[in-house]
Amino acid sequence: KCPRVSPVVTLCYCFVSPQIRVKPDNTGVVTDGVKHSMNPFCEIAVEEAVKLKEKKLIKEVVAVSCGPQQSQETIRTALAMGADRGIHVDVSGKDYENLGPLQVSKILAALAKQEDAQLILLGKQAIDDDCNQTGQMTAALLDWPQGTFASEVSLEGDKINLVREIDGGLEHIKINTPAVITADLRLNTPRYATLPNIMKAKKKKIATVKPADLGVDLTSRLEVLKVEEPPQREAGMKVETVEDLVVKLKEAGRV
Amino acid sequence: MGVCSVIRTFLHLSIKPKTEARRCVRLLQKIKTEHATPQLYTTLHRRACSTVSTPRITTHYTIHPRDKDPRWEGVEMERFADEADVVIVGGGPAGLAAAIRLKQLANKHEKELRVCLVEKAPQIGAHTLSGACLEPSALTELIPDWKERGAPLNTPVTEDVFSILTEKYRIPVPMMPGLPMQNHGNYIVRMGNLVRWLGEQAEEVGVELYPGYAAAEVLFHEDGSVKGIATNDVGIAKDGSPKDIFERGMELHAKVTLFGEGCHGHLAKQLYKKFNLRENCEPQTYAIGLKELWMIDEKKWRPGRVEHSVGWPLDRNTYGGSFLYHLNEGEPLVALGFVVGLDYTNPYLSPFREFQRWKHHPFVAPTLEGGQRIAYGARALNEGGFQSVPKLTFPGGLLIGCSPGFMNVPKIKGTHTAMKSGMLAAEAIFPKLTAETLDSETAGLHVPEYAENLKNSWVWKELYAVRNIRPSFHNYFGLYGGMIYTGIFYWIFRGKEPWTLKHCGTDANQLKPAKECTPIEYPKPDGKISFDLLSSVALSGTNHEGDQPPHLTLKDDSIPVARNLGIYDGPEQRFCPAGVYEYVPLDTGDGMRLQINAQNCVHCKTCDIKDPSQNINWVVPEGGGGPAYNGM
Numbered sequence: 001k002c003p004r005v006s007p008v009v010t011l012c013y014c015f016v017s018p019q020i021r022v023k024p025d026n027t028g029v030v031t032d033g034v035k036h037s038m039n040p041f042c043e044i045a046v047e048e049a050v051k052l053k054e055k056k057l058i059k060e061v062v063a064v065s066c067g068p069q070q071s072q073e074t075i076r077t078a079l080a081m082g083a084d085r086g087i088h089v090d091v092s093g094k095d096y097e098n099l100g101p102l103q104v105s106k107i108l109a110a111l112a113k114q115e116d117a118q119l120i121l122l123g124k125q126a127i128d129d130d131c132n133q134t135g136q137m138t139a140a141l142l143d144w145p146q147g148t149f150a151s152e153v154s155l156e157g158d159k160i161n162l163v164r165e166i167d168g169g170l171e172h173i174k175i176n177t178p179a180v181i182t183a184d185l186r187l188n189t190p191r192y193a194t195l196p197n198i199m200k201a202k203k204k205k206i207a208t209v210k211p212a213d214l215g216v217d218l219t220s221r222l223e224v225l226k227v228e229e230p231p232q233r234e235a236g237m238k239v240e241t242v243e244d245l246v247v248k249l250k251e252a253g254r255v
Numbered sequence: 256m257g258v259c260s261v262i263r264t265f266l267h268l269s270i271k272p273k274t275e276a277r278r279c280v281r282l283l284q285k286i287k288t289e290h291a292t293p294q295l296y297t298t299l300h301r302r303a304c305s306t307v308s309t310p311r312i313t314t315h316y317t318i319h320p321r322d323k324d325p326r327w328e329g330v331e332m333e334r335f336a337d338e339a340d341v342v343i344v345g346g347g348p349a350g351l352a353a354a355i356r357l358k359q360l361a362n363k364h365e366k367e368l369r370v371c372l373v374e375k376a377p378q379i380g381a382h383t384l385s386g387a388c389l390e391p392s393a394l395t396e397l398i399p400d401w402k403e404r405g406a407p408l409n410t411p412v413t414e415d416v417f418s419i420l421t422e423k424y425r426i427p428v429p430m431m432p433g434l435p436m437q438n439h440g441n442y443i444v445r446m447g448n449l450v451r452w453l454g455e456q457a458e459e460v461g462v463e464l465y466p467g468y469a470a471a472e473v474l475f476h477e478d479g480s481v482k483g484i485a486t487n488d489v490g491i492a493k494d495g496s497p498k499d500i501f502e503r504g505m506e507l508h509a510k511v512t513l514f515g516e517g518c519h520g521h522l523a524k525q526l527y528k529k530f531n532l533r534e535n536c537e538p539q540t541y542a543i544g545l546k547e548l549w550m551i552d553e554k555k556w557r558p559g560r561v562e563h564s565v566g567w568p569l570d571r572n573t574y575g576g577s578f579l580y581h582l583n584e585g586e587p588l589v590a591l592g593f594v595v596g597l598d599y600t601n602p603y604l605s606p607f608r609e610f611q612r613w614k615h616h617p618f619v620a621p622t623l624e625g626g627q628r629i630a631y632g633a634r635a636l637n638e639g640g641f642q643s644v645p646k647l648t649f650p651g652g653l654l655i656g657c658s659p660g661f662m663n664v665p666k667i668k669g670t671h672t673a674m675k676s677g678m679l680a681a682e683a684i685f686p687k688l689t690a691e692t693l694d695s696e697t698a699g700l701h702v703p704e705y706a707e708n709l710k711n712s713w714v715w716k717e718l719y720a721v722r723n724i725r726p727s728f729h730n731y732f733g734l735y736g737g738m739i740y741t742g743i744f745y746w747i748f749r750g751k752e753p754w755t756l757k758h759c760g761t762d763a764n765q766l767k768p769a770k771e772c773t774p775i776e777y778p779k780p781d782g783k784i785s786f787d788l789l790s791s792v793a794l795s796g797t798n799h800e801g802d803q804p805p806h807l808t809l810k811d812d813s814i815p816v817a818r819n820l821g822i823y824d825g826p827e828q829r830f831c832p833a834g835v836y837e838y839v840p841l842d843t844g845d846g847m848r849l850q851i852n853a854q855n856c857v858h859c860k861t862c863d864i865k866d867p868s869q870n871i872n873w874v875v876p877e878g879g880g881g882p883a884y885n886g887m
Binding site: 021024033034035037189191192194195196198199 | 500
């Protein structure tokens with residue numbers, strides 16, 4: 001008989017616009033007015049959590065996001081997809097600019113203990129910083145097993161069967177609960193948040209907490225020295241013969 | 256009303272077949288159709304009179320109805336419905352002004368009013384593109400304390416420059432007070448930011464905003480009046496078949512629906528036909544506006560400076576001109592762009608390339624040298640003015656903003672009139688909505704008072720005064736004739752002449768066959784000031800879900816090659832500012848086919864307007880797709 005586990009799904013509120021430019025003072029990228037929405041891998045995590053709830057393997061899905069006021073939009077989308085309630089960890093201004101995977105992991109660890117969660121589902125990485133660290137750090141802070149890059153998840157008793165996508169192929173593992181799972185692309189296809197569900201989601205609860213309430217210190221151990229644009233792609237060169245190519249490669253010091 | 260929707264919801268939940276059963280039925284259908292070869296499938300759907308088998312381009316259900324499509328058998332098509340008092344289609348200046356005004360009135364009179372606004376952009380302001388020099392009159396009427404509330408009107412106009420350009424030189428035109436282009440008292444704004452701010456104001460007064468949901472269908476009562484709208488379905492594959500995640504859109508019913516889709520709205524197009532709204536007005540005429548945002552060298556930055564030009568690179572018979580505005584928001588940003596009237600006759604004209612070419616003019620290039628382009632976009636705008644305003648009201652709904660079209664063409668401003676029209680609509684509807692008894696012959700409210708009030712307002716006076724300026728360009732001297740006419744009849748006589756000039760018919764009919772015209776030799780983009788089309792489209796941030804039917808639908812798939820390419824040399828390859836249309840060689844054999852790159856579309860509507868065969872019908876794609884403009 002399957003135990004009822006209550007997972008916490010965490011969502012990234014990140015910018016998804018393809019047009020990013022560096023701030024004139026090179027301290028970061030311009031985020032003002034840039035389109036922000038839920039991290040695609042987190043959408044997959046939410047979908048997985050909702051699927052598990054629909055299979056009656058888990059009791060409740062709680063969606064969590066750390067960020068400014070606008071990140072509540074992301075939580076609403078998760079609620080529209082089927083999450084039961086949301087928690088918005090209010091981080092704004094300078095704190096938000098310095099918010100990195102370590103700080104988020106500390107927040108999630110504190111929340112997991114507070115909510116008595118048995119399962120934490122995250123996207124494998126955020127598409128704005130591509131860190132791929134939060135899931136792993138959260139598991140370490142909680143001393144829980146972790147199943148990262150999951151492309152298949154199934155609950156068996158109080159254990160979880162996972163298929164992980166790794167460089168060598170697919171790895172099948174079995175981990176104990178409570179655990180942290182991070183979602184990879186092929187785990188599922190997220191459902192659309194339809195308008196009737198968005199409207200219903202407006203009535204679902206989103207609680208707001210501050211990191212200080214959770215006893216989390218947000219000071220960053222990293223200092224961003226400089227942000228630069230990647231070098232402009234230079235025009236290529238066409239050569240007529242293989243001999244020409246060898247000459248050019250030698251000139252460029254590559255051979 | 257409420258009970259009915261609850262019962263409908265319960266029915267919807269109980270009769271909806273199980274997901275597994277639905278999937279099984281769909282698999283069976285797939286096996287059935289997979290046995291019919293693709294060629295046969297095309298044959299079944301092509302018109303009887305075509306002789307060449309054209310590769311299938313259009314798969315959208317508005318052209319190939321789903322009730323006759325075997326792949327859709329057994330798919331649940333019931334929609335969830337909800338009731339509001341007013342539904343507004345379009346979150347632009349007009350729609351938001353109407354929503355805000357409605358809620359202001361409701362809050363003032365302590366009445367409950369549910370106002371829902373749907374907008375296809377993923378966030379309010381993301382599909383907004385405009386020059387723009389805003390005349391703050393309507394905004395001040397709507398929100399008198401806009402300055403204290405932080406409206407992004409940060410750049411008052413300080414300098415106003417007008418030029419006639421020749422290939423190498425510039426003829427300055429004095430900006431006399433009283434000329435329509437004069438901008439004293441106006442603000443240079445980033446319209447996307449203003450619209451986003453209006454969205455925030457709307458939410459504050461209690462409007463329900465739903466960005467990311469497009470209104471795809473108008474719903475009707477049995478008596479023919481408008482019942483509301485339905486949002487787009489999601490989860491339809493590129494070939495028109497349902498995907499596993501298919502979900503029907505939602506129905507929003509309202510006592511009255513406001514349509515504020517902007518220039519050449521696709522639902523408005525249907526409404527014109529259904530209610531015969533255009534029988535007593537001239538066809539609308541349009542222009543395409545292309546715009547870029549540049550971060551320039553600080554030394555060249557002159558905040559508050561407004562530059563307009565006419566003339567080069569367009570010939571005297573092609574209407575159009577440029578704008579260049581220096582913003583003052585803390586960084587050296589300029590907004591510049593080019594407008595080309597869509598009544599041009601040469602199918603070889605490319606508005607995009609005219610824009611790129613103009614930037615090299617000796618009067619313009621120095622401002623841009625050393626700068627960096629950070630944004631690009633395009634949108635059609637209406638130019639018909641007074642003569643082209645259709646009937647504005649019909650049972651159950653009304654038209655606001657640039658959709659019917661209130662742009663003051665010589666002033667190049669339409670935002671203030673659009674907002675005023677939205678406010679007038681709200682003020683006309685409110686008493687009818689909150690009256691003790693609903694006074695209406697039809698189930699959907701008919702509010703003809705809106706049209707009467709508009710005709711008595713400053714909007715109408717303004718449009719009347721400038722009504723003859725645009726048509727005055729249709730003479731042998733073209734641009735120069737028009738400027739002389741403006742000088743005499745507008746500046747001196749204030750538009751009081753007793754006659755009203757006509758337009759020349761629809762823009763689509765103006766194209767001459769390719770063999771009667773000379774191709775235009777455009778210079779190659781230099782990559783510093785002028786750019787190629789594809790890198791520009793990338794800057795618009797446009798994207799759509801790839802696996803959906805192309806939303807640029809063709810009524811007849813064979814016409815592009817037969818007519819557009821055959822007679823006009825494929826003008827859609829040139830007038831589309833996003834590279835959606837390409838004529839490519841067929842995979843086998845000779846001949847060309849039209850390739851539609853729907854994902855590039857920036858929702859400008861130019862193709863629907865200018866297609867000489869009027870075969871292209873732009874319909875709304877899945878909500879949330881389209882450009883991602885940031886403060887355009």
